[in-house]
Amino acid sequence: MIRRLGKTMEYIAVLISGWINIAFLVSLTIRWRSGNGRAFRILRVITLVMVPFCWIVFYDESLFPREGHFLWIVAMALALFPDSLSSRRHVPAAIAS
DSSP states (O other): OHHHHHHHHHHHHHHHHHTHHHHHHHHHHHHHHHOSOHHHHHHHHHHHHTHHHHHHHHHHTTOOOOHHHHHHHHHHHHHHOHHHHOSOOOOOHHHHO
């Protein structure tokens, strides 16, 4: 029973890690079409929550992530959270004067 549960978790991890790029592209498409709406905000968090499932697959297959994997994660975070990561804040004109 425990062995079957382990195999099920492996299959789920492979499935979810395979959908990360699709979820990423869909979230960026939603942002491009309708801005920072609720659907985009939810989907971008879901996309980043999917990343640890890659690590489960790496562990199960005795693989080691290289620099490209971490650059991929950072690039996704920069694309999904550009407003949160920018150093410049928008100051309304009434306050700036």
